[in-house]
Amino acid sequence: MAQVVATRLIQSSFLCPSSGSIQERAEKLKPQSFASKVLAREEKRKLNFVLKSTQISAKRSTHTDSQVIPVSPEDVPKSVFTKMEETKLNMLFWESARKKEEHFQHFDGLQQLGDTSVGMWTKPTVRRKTKIVCTIGPSTNTREMIWKLAEAGMNVARMNMSHGDHASHQRVIDLVKEYNAQSKDNVISIMLDTKAGFHSFYLLLLLLYMGPEVRSGDLPQPINLTTGQEFTFTIRRGVGTADCVSVNYDDFVNDVEVGDMLLVDGGMMSFLVKSKTEDSVKCEVVDGGELKSRRHLNVRGKSATLPSITEKDWDDIKFGVDNKVDFYAVSFVKDAEVVHELKNYLKSRDADIHVIVKIESADSIPNLHSIITASDGAMVARGDLGAELPIEEVPLLQEEIIRTCRSMGKAVIVATNMLESMIVHPTPTRAEVSDIAIAVREGADAVMLSGETAHGKFPLKAVKVMHTVSLRTEATITSGAMPPNLGQAFKNHMSEMFAYHATMMSNTLGTSIVVFTRTGFMAILLSHYRPSGTIFAFTNEKRIQQRLSLYQGVCPIYLEFSDDAEETFSNALGLLQNQGMVKKGEEVALVQSGRQPIWRFQSTHNIQVRKV
Ligand SMILES: Nc1ncnc2c1ncn2[C@@H]1O[C@H](COP(=O)(O)OP(=O)(O)OP(=O)(O)O)[C@@H](O)[C@H]1O
Ligand SMILES: CC(=O)C(=O)O
8 A cells, every 4th residue: 555645746746737738628629620520521420320220220110110210229119029139139239339338448548447347337327427417207207217217327317397296206306216225336316407486585586686487388289380370479377279378477478579589499489579468479480390388488688587486486496405306407597696595595494405507598697607606516508598699609608608617616517409309319410429529528517418318209328329429528538637727716725736636646647536525525626627537436425425426527435434544445445346446456546635524634634545
């Protein structure tokens, strides 16, 4: 066992240059250069795709009329295959997956994985650093699907409180908790996507700051709308006909003007306001399409200023507190004050729930820095962002939000439309694959699936694509790149220096990092430095283990801590070895730092290199 003091490490840190690489990577990601590379290969790929699809669909055509091409066995209804065909298909798929994984291991920057045939390393959730958030809905809200999603690579289960009801969300939360309780080597975080609304003394303040979430009402079935036809939005409740639908916001008619452009579903459909009555807004359909239940409505340039707080918002917040969820994703945050109020409220309820602000409103952009400072992380909510602002701003804002979060040590999630075509198709578009790769390269903690897993036809395939693309992209990222001013966020804090040097040390030696944490703080701090090895974060708090699932590169592991440090270290390293995460003789960088000392004095921090 080698005990290495910080001074030796400071020297070793110079071996691994960290400056400049973020800018270099940002340069590479400029839309025009990246797009041109993608375009150059597009034709060749298209050709391959056509050839492959033709072969596979030809095989399947004897079994089913469907045009669906199986790329993994799970999403294909079992009845269309005989047992033998199913086994063959499974073997083919996993053989191809295995070959891909082998191939990835040859790329620079990919950690030495040890024996991958057994234990936790075989889990997608461990080998990939970028985490996957899955929205749970009708396609995935069963026990079977939650289990399959978790095994396929889901790290965070998101529930959108604008859909479903508390009873259905409760079932999902219970299932995720059941999965966590029985899983020895995997854990899923729970995120509620909600507005923050209060009917207590917090209400008025929040009312001023929170933006609205205006939605159309329920429809018995989707309506097809064509360009040029008339369509009406009304504040009358319960209307859902072929030419008129309710809106959930009573002041809608007052706030909308003739000449305004209404955007539905982040701009998938648009409507020009032609006239108004006391309770209705009459429109001409500009871009038609299929209007489904509970669609988001934005008024270009205006929607963020419509005040709307409902009883339901309050119920959703309480529901999250009662269920001890890990994260709230809060919609339409325009000001840091809202986050402070929500956090104060959570503190008053003694609720340890982290707040992720959804950046989706034009008004939030000038306040980005203060909003993110007040929060625990941000979501680039590209759907509404692209409806409120010109769509071409979205990739630039994504880059800026990620950069801001990274420099401040906050979590960041890239959301919406990531594999949109996989809602109905079994394979993604090449643009979607590139989109995931860009988010990974830009340094997102997590990428999110929305409709793909909530109501899509191929939820498991979507997770697998996200997993594979993230893993492949991560393998090309050179280690040691960190935001130049990350240190500013934690200045004067010793833990910050130890996180930095532990990262440098593990990068230089090519080791994983082992950290022990009761609050999650040190694991999160290490994650922000994006070490190239995995951060094995041991915690004796199940709640913390669950929360850490969101953070890039962190593999959270529950372990009972003994009073004796050596005994706990030995248990932890033994567990890693048994699970195939580290091999006998392999070195790890073991970090003891953070706000709350465990087995050390407040003023003593250390990093050790230990042989397993
Ligand atoms: N719990 C649910 N029950 C029924 N349908 C759901 C549920 N969650 C999501 N969906 C469906 O999946 C779609 C995509 O989910 P998503 O979370 O992106 O919602 P959204 O309303 O489209 O957008 P936003 O994220 O802005 O609220 C929804 O529009 C809805 O049709
Ligand atoms: C996720 C979300 O709310 C959006 O993209 O608008």
